Amino acid sequence: MTRTHCPYCALQCGTRLEVSPQGLTVSPDEDFPVNAGRLCLKGWTAARVLAAPDRLTSPLMRPRPGTAQRPVSWETALDHVGAELRRIVRAHGPDAVAVFGGGGLTNEKAYTLGKFARVALGTSQIDYNGRFCMSSAAAAGSAAFGLDRGLPFPVTDLASADVVLLAGANVAETMPPLMQHLAGADLIVVDPRRSATAERAALHLSPAPGTDLALALGLLHAAVVEGHLDHDYVAQRTSGFDEAWRRAAEWWPERTERVTGVPVADQFAAVRMLAAAKRSYVLTGRGAEQHSKGTDTVSAYINLALALGMPGREGSGYGCLTGQGNGQGGREHGQKADQLPGYRRITDPAARAHVAGVWGVDPGDLPGAGPSGYELLDSLGRPGGPRALLVFGSNPVVSAPAARGIAERLAALDLLVVADFVPSETVRTADVVLPVTQWAEEDGTMTNLEGRVLRRRRAIDPPPGVRSDLWVLRELAVRLGQPGERFPDDPGDVFAELRRASAGGLADYSGIEPEYLGSTMDAVDAAGPAGPAYWPYPAGGTPTPRLFLERFAHDDGRARFRAVGHRDAAELPDGTYPLHATTGRVLAQYQSGAQTRRVPESMEADGEAFVEVHPDTARRNGLTEGRLARVVSRRGATVARVRTVASLRTDTVFLPFHFPGAGRANLITNPALDPVSRMPEFKVCAVRLEPLGTGATTGSGEL
Ligand SMILES: Nc1nc2c(c(=O)[nH]1)N[C@H]1C(S)=C(S)[C@@H](COP(=O)(O)OP(=O)(O)OC[C@H]3O[C@@H](n4cnc5c(=O)[nH]c(N)nc54)[C@H](O)[C@@H]3O)O[C@H]1N2
Ligand SMILES: Nc1nc2c(c(=O)[nH]1)N[C@H]1C(S)=C(S)[C@@H](COP(=O)(O)OP(=O)(O)OC[C@H]3O[C@@H](n4cnc5c(=O)[nH]c(N)nc54)[C@H](O)[C@@H]3O)O[C@H]1N2
Numbered sequence: 001m002t003r004t005h006c007p008y009c010a011l012q013c014g015t016r017l018e019v020s021p022q023g024l025t026v027s028p029d030e031d032f033p034v035n036a037g038r039l040c041l042k043g044w045t046a047a048r049v050l051a052a053p054d055r056l057t058s059p060l061m062r063p064r065p066g067t068a069q070r071p072v073s074w075e076t077a078l079d080h081v082g083a084e085l086r087r088i089v090r091a092h093g094p095d096a097v098a099v100f101g102g103g104g105l106t107n108e109k110a111y112t113l114g115k116f117a118r119v120a121l122g123t124s125q126i127d128y129n130g131r132f133c134m135s136s137a138a139a140a141g142s143a144a145f146g147l148d149r150g151l152p153f154p155v156t157d158l159a160s161a162d163v164v165l166l167a168g169a170n171v172a173e174t175m176p177p178l179m180q181h182l183a184g185a186d187l188i189v190v191d192p193r194r195s196a197t198a199e200r201a202a203l204h205l206s207p208a209p210g211t212d213l214a215l216a217l218g219l220l221h222a223a224v225v226e227g228h229l230d231h232d233y234v235a236q237r238t239s240g241f242d243e244a245w246r247r248a249a250e251w252w253p254e255r256t257e258r259v260t261g262v263p264v265a266d267q268f269a270a271v272r273m274l275a276a277a278k279r280s281y282v283l284t285g286r287g288a289e290q291h292s293k294g295t296d297t298v299s300a301y302i303n304l305a306l307a308l309g310m311p312g313r314e315g316s317g318y319g320c321l322t323g324q325g326n327g328q329g330g331r332e333h334g335q336k337a338d339q340l341p342g343y344r345r346i347t348d349p350a351a352r353a354h355v356a357g358v359w360g361v362d363p364g365d366l367p368g369a370g371p372s373g374y375e376l377l378d379s380l381g382r383p384g385g386p387r388a389l390l391v392f393g394s395n396p397v398v399s400a401p402a403a404r405g406i407a408e409r410l411a412a413l414d415l416l417v418v419a420d421f422v423p424s425e426t427v428r429t430a431d432v433v434l435p436v437t438q439w440a441e442e443d444g445t446m447t448n449l450e451g452r453v454l455r456r457r458r459a460i461d462p463p464p465g466v467r468s469d470l471w472v473l474r475e476l477a478v479r480l481g482q483p484g485e486r487f488p489d490d491p492g493d494v495f496a497e498l499r500r501a502s503a504g505g506l507a508d509y510s511g512i513e514p515e516y517l518g519s520t521m522d523a524v525d526a527a528g529p530a531g532p533a534y535w536p537y538p539a540g541g542t543p544t545p546r547l548f549l550e551r552f553a554h555d556d557g558r559a560r561f562r563a564v565g566h567r568d569a570a571e572l573p574d575g576t577y578p579l580h581a582t583t584g585r586v587l588a589q590y591q592s593g594a595q596t597r598r599v600p601e602s603m604e605a606d607g608e609a610f611v612e613v614h615p616d617t618a619r620r621n622g623l624t625e626g627r628l629a630r631v632v633s634r635r636g637a638t639v640a641r642v643r644t645v646a647s648l649r650t651d652t653v654f655l656p657f658h659f660p661g662a663g664r665a666n667l668i669t670n671p672a673l674d675p676v677s678r679m680p681e682f683k684v685c686a687v688r689l690e691p692l693g694t695g696a697t698t699g700s701g702e703l
């Protein structure tokens with residue numbers, strides 16, 4: 001039996017793996033407090049992907065552009081990539097090669113990928129899919145608290161809450177085992193849909209997509225006029241209230257109702273519930289964050305929490321529910337365009353000097369900050385843009401906004417290299433495919449949504465022909481002229497180096513002893529000598545399960561209100577595109593679906609693109625339950641099966657983004673970016689609906 005963690009979401013449920021002649025079975029780890037014996041469908045069935053019939057087991061290459069991918073030896077594939085990268089860098093400079101990473105990569109992989117880009121390639125052009133996920137909450141959290149850790153408290157603290165406000169988070173589907181910790185609380189759920197989570201709420205607020213910022217300002221207004229402002233806390237622990245209040249003062253309840261659709265009475269009910277609770281939390285998810293004003297929206301929710309005196313108090317607080325398995329650690333160790341390991345800024349001379357010292361290079365040789373995820377993808381193959389791209393841990397053909405344009409950009413490259421374990425839609429467009437190991441076949445560390453560093457453990461051998469991401473990066477680095485020892489492929493060695501690189505940074509891992517990684521040591525996750533490894537955990541210090549109890553991380557120790565005002569979504573409904581479309585997730589599928597579309601149980605539960613439509617809206621547009629519709633925006637059209645949902649707003653439709661081909665929700669999404677976080681507006685665009693004949697297909701059955 002091997003104790004490890006689920007390969008999917010940020011909850012990182014503890015699992016126990018048993019190997020038998022029939023294969024690997026997964027069961028929940030009763031002793032891991034985050035999931036306490038539960039798993040969702042994806043966790044139970046995770047082993048299916050290890051044995052996927054179309055698992056990649058050999059490198060693939062196209063003999064010539066336009067021809068089919070064919071199996072080749074590792075040597076051939078790596079030599080070809082090395083030679084092409086050297087040619088492109090020689091002809092066009094290091095920024096002609098770009099790297100796109102993922103929040104599912106272990107800490108060791110994310111760290112090595114960032115180092116590979118900056119040192120072996122010398123490129124500034126690296127970013128990752130966390131830009132599509134966490135970046136707005138990270139920006140707002142850093143601005144408010146001086147430090148951004150998804151949940152600044154253990155997830156089990158939620159169990160003693162009286163009231164929890166969930167803004168744009170559908171945890172009943174996206175992190176089902178988390179619901180057990182919310183069972184004792186009254187939930188206030190903010191979601192345009194009556195989601196599975198909203199079904200369990202004491203109060204459901206249903207704003208139009210893209211109006212959360214007005215709603216959060218209105219809630220602050222209601223809290224203050226009702227006399228709920230925590231004057232002592234605001235005076236002692238915060239700064240900037242007056243400026244923030246001046247903006248919120250304009251959001252009297254009737255105006256808030258007019259813009260958001262949330263009734264005045266419900267606004268007051270929400271703030272009364274929060275104010276009356278002894279222990280309460282505000283949590284945000286992607287519904288509030290994935291907007292062209294996501295940073296300001298999260299700031300407005302944080303302002304509300306600060307006004308009520310919640311953050312930095314035991315039993316209360318603000319948190320963001322991170323998304324991907326290593327969404328937290330993935331953003332701390334250097335695959336983000338503007339960051340170096342330890343959550344350091346790449347523009348900070350002291351940070352550059354420290355990290356360059358660990359890497360054994362000259363700080364002056366490290367590139368500066370590159371463009372953000374969408375901007376990077378959108379620049380590929382354009383004049384002056386990158387000519388080659390290496391992808392590790394993302395499937396942007398399905399998951400990037402305005403996906404048709406991104407597929408065109410990928411096709412315009414001289415060289416697309418993708419490391420993956422299944423033939424994702426992005427793998428299928430690649431010039432070179434590198435088959436890599438999966439979770440149960442590898443060791444490493446992951447950092448879950450509460451900032452707790454966990455051990456991923458190897459339980460089985462990978463199929464012959466498959467190599468680890470770390471091995472691939474070392475082999476490529478050597479072909480680019482690097483000494484092999486600079487790029488270790490043993491996760492324990494990488495972790496030891498990561499500890500040094502992170503030492504003194506905001507996300508300091510240096511106190512996490514290397515023996516935690518040893519195969520005999522039963523866990524960073526169960527408990528090290530000083531308890532579970534919540535960062536910051538400096539060498540010689542102790543882990544930090546709860547941040548901010550005494551002071552916030554700004555120099556003056558205070559949390560900062562941010563003065564924010566409402567603005568509209570980048571695109572509003574009009575005569576031609578009269579409806580809001582929003583996108584999100586269903587329980588059985590994960591992200592671009594590359595993994596879960598290979599799991600029969602997931603396909604049975606939800607195997608095809610669909611669109612949720614109010615029955616009246618369906619009727620007005622000639623749509624019938626169970627038939628196909630075309631959902632059309634200014635970027636393009638997607639095909640989806642109609643599901644009529646009477647609880648939905650009549651002005652809004654919802655599409656999951658897990659499906660490929662003609663059923664990709666991202667064919668219609670708007671790549672309008674948040675000015676601070678550069679997060680695209682996945683959660684709202686304007687569309688119209690058209691019925692489709694019976695001959696049409698969503699293309700979702702294809703893998
Ligand atoms: N089953 C499953 N679980 C997952 C994932 C998955 O793909 N599948 N992915 C993981 C990852 S990476 C992430 S980031 C998390 C995401 O977890 P969540 O944030 O919970 O997931 P979403 O479904 O994207 O969005 C949540 C809700 O936001 C609502 N929403 C849409 N527009 C708005 C709006 O304008 N305002 C508000 N308040 N709400 C709005 C949607 O209706 C939806 O119910 O899930 C993680 N867990
Ligand atoms: N419309 C719409 N679009 C969205 C969102 C939305 O809400 N609406 N949400 C956005 C969010 S929050 C996210 S996080 C993104 C996620 O979208 P993607 O970045 O596409 O994430 P995945 O589908 O998880 O893709 C991960 C790929 O990497 C592979 N992989 C997994 N682990 C590893 C590994 O360790 N090494 C390597 N080499 N490969 C690996 C998987 O097989 C898969 O092909 O989608 C974003 N796109």
Ligand code: SF4
Nearest residue numbers: 006008009013040043
């Ligand atoms: S909730 Fe997340 S971590 Fe837990 S079993 Fe489901 S996908 Fe895996």
Ligand SMILES: [Mo]
Nearest residue numbers: 132133323324
């Ligand atoms: Mo995400």
